[in-house]
Amino acid sequence: MTNMMMTIKEELLRLEKEEHIKIVYACESGSRAWGFPSRDSDYDVRFIYIHPVDWYLSIFEKRDVIERPISDRLDISGWDLRKTLNLFRKSNPPLMEWLGSPIRYLEAHDTAERLRRLSEQAFSPKASIYHYLHMARGNYRTYLQGDSVRIKKYFYVLRPILACEWILKYGAMPPMEFDILVERLVPEDSKLRAIIEELLERKKAGEELDYEPKLAVVNDYIERSLVSLEQSAAQMPPAKTDIDDKLDDLFRSSLREVWM
Template sequence: MKILSAHPIEASVRERIMDELSAIEARHDVKILFACESGSRGWGFASPDSDYDVRFIYVHSLDWYLNIEKQRDVIEVPISDELDICGWELRKALGLLGKSNPTLFEWLDSPVIYRQEGWLCDELQALKAEYFSAKKARWHYLSMAKKNFRGYLQGDTVRMKKYLYILRPLLAMLWIDSRANMPPMRFADLAEAMLADQSALADEVNQLLAIKMSAGEAEYGARFLRIHAFIEQLLAQEVAETNSPRPLAQLTSLDRLLYKSVLAEAA
């Protein structure tokens, strides 16, 4: 069954985001190598009033990397209207890639790209398989689902968007169990694959998506019975596992990429 999906980025908003990225470069003396849409607009189920969650990776000039003292490696722009913009310095991003950080993997798989340095993104994509940890990703998504379920789905009336913030990580967990690789960022791709033999459940998911994509972020409603039962069944089967990080000895490829990127910016 086809799952509803949309990535609404109006031309005027895209232009505003591109201008803001250029302003960040000038204000912080950095170069943005990659920028994408994260959150609900990237996942494909944004509400009309959803924020634009812009995430980016940037590099400093060579002098910044030759400083002994540790410096700030995150750029955060105060939320303005509907824009939520945040970026990670390249060394930080590569370190998180080496630790199989699922959030960074999602950024790299975003269907909405604002900026990308082609050669760098090609190398990052090639490295994803090398550093992906199924165990760590599974733990990340299961923890996310449990936290949201405890916090938001205990009443008879629930906030509609929270179903998707639980259902999405649980389907990602099922993807990892069956395929041992990183699940797709687009919710529709994930749901179509994992609910292929559950048409009634998929139909109810589409009903939920139709509400989420037409109503406000704060919309409340009655429980979706099939979805709720599906979530409870999966969570009841799960026992949390201790996370085992990947060894630091595998970071050589990332060291080389950092070196190459910084020298490219210095040239």
């Protein structure tokens, strides 16, 4: 176990004691899970937690998020289980990504696995595509305009675009790993694929990838994709799900399993 892994596990245990909670799941959610961290990338730890039963038996609304300031490259925050389940029924893409993260720091009890088994029923292709489109547009507009651009930001536009392409092709939540998206969706013999693989090699080698001349091939692909994906999303029907009873049951059984 690496020193940072031990630090993360110790921090999760400390949070449980300080907040009087039980953490049922914790994972990596950032560039490390995507497969292209920099040498100085933060550890973006996200977790799901549950309070004792009495905490929920109140007439008052209470804070359902726990956050800690970034320190020593550690960015850590989590959601209460009830908040988590309400977001899950809306097919919240960040939450769906957490559940599919390839880097898991903690998984206690069977709450997360039960959510994974329900993911297919909760997943909304239309809502998810709009989420990724919003992310891609924002990053493209902010970082990739002009003749000189922040070259590493191409990953933060390409990944959500490829996530949209995955949803259209497979009708399922895309994997977090950027390598898988590229391998399955970008033609192997294309110039776009060659440029992406070169950027990946440079980033994994630790290059800073700061301001450089824009990559016309990639920009053209991005601009075409944003238009076509918007058109495809607009034509998709909204998802219909009926899992409320199952989520209520999951919430009650998790409370019993963890605290009773």
